[in-house]
Amino acid sequence: MENFTEKLKQEILLESSCENCAKMVFFALLYxxxxFEREGGRMLLKISFPSIYVYRKIFPLLSSLQLEKDDLQCVYNRKNVIKRIELIIRSESFEDKKLLEYHFNKALIRPFLKDACCFRTFIKTVFLLKGSIVNPDKQYFLEINFGGNDKIAGMIIKRLKKNGITIRKNNREESLMLYLKRFDEIIRFLHVLQCPKFIMFMQDRSLVKEIRNNTNRKINCDMNNLNRTVNTGISQATLFQEILDSKYYGKLDEISRRLIKARIKNPDVSYVELGEILELTKAQVSYYIKKINRKYLKYKNNLVNS
Structure with missing residues (x-):
């Protein structure tokens, strides 16, 4: 089964366009x-990566900060497949660079988010860590789990709005989720992530989906019309058989008598097809059927009252 989230994340590239881009990667990991863990009287920062390919995308920029790595661990699941990567960093390395204060005061990153390349790097890293997208064949839905980072979410919402993207928010199990459900806004968000291949993939799936829906709609419409034609024809044929067996039939003109016999023989055809059999137009067929129904109803009422 195709994993669409992984397919999208594989295309995301992290690049250091300015000296602060590496810091934005670290801040995204930090938040x-x-x-934080204490071990042997010293503080350690444990950073988790959801997969090997995410670790490989993020670590080159993170390493440019020259943080002192204490350990690198692989956590396996029951099937002995790597579940996540854990990077342990010594507290001294980020304390010297004054990076820790950004953990306690998240508003400090606001100036960085105003810069286009820094914002792009930050949102790319956040999506690599916490983002997901649903199979576009089923529905259009992209979301990012912001956990308890309400302040960061507020900054991201405002920044994305400048890009013409109105992202919605929802609380799920004490976690703040930001999500998109409209196709056009998901495409604009993918432009922010700089994923042209996935954009083309989404547009291709959307086109196929639209063609399929239009085809199904036309088939359903045709089936409804066919059912309506058949039901109408059967009810008319039943009534016309009653007229044929009555004395009223002899009072009808030749066209009406031919029409009654043709409808009884062909209860499932449309007015157009019935007209072709009798060499009449659709409008003429409709006129004579209404005329027959109206006059026969009047004839029956007169019989009851007499």
Whole structure:
């Protein structure tokens, strides 16, 4: 089964366009995928990566900060497949660079988010860590789990709005989720992530989906019309058989008598097809059927009252 989230994340590239881009990668890890642990009287920062390919995308920029790595661990699941990568960093390395204060005061990153390349790097890293997208054949839905980072989410919402993207928010199990459900806004968000191949993939799936829906709609419409034609024809044939067996039939003109016999023989055809059999137009067929129905109803009422 194709994993569309992985397909999208594989295309995301992290590049250092300015000296602050590497810091934005670290801040995203700090807020969304890290925890502090005390070991042997010293503080360690444990950073978790959801997969090997995410680790390989992020680590080159992270390494440019020259943080002192204490350990690198692979956590396996029951099937002995790597579940996540854990990077342990010594507290001294980021304390010297004054990076820790950004953990306690998240508003400090606001100036960085105003810069286009820094914002792009930050949102790319956040999506690599916490983002997902649903199979576009089923529905259009992209979301990012912001956990308890309400302040960061607020900054991201405002920044994306400048890009013409109105991202919605929802609380799920004490986690703040930002999500998109409209196709055009998901495409604009993918432009922010700089994923042209996935954009083409989405547009191709959207076109196929639209063609399929239009085809199904036309088939359903044709089936409804056919059912309506058949039901109408059967009810008319039943009534016309009653007229044929009555004395009223002898009072009808030749066209009406021919029409009654043709409808009884062909209860499932449309007015157009019935007209072709009798060499009449659709409008003429409709006129004579209404005329027959109206006059026969009047004839029956007169019989009852007499």
């Amino acid at each position: 969304f995928s890290s925890s």
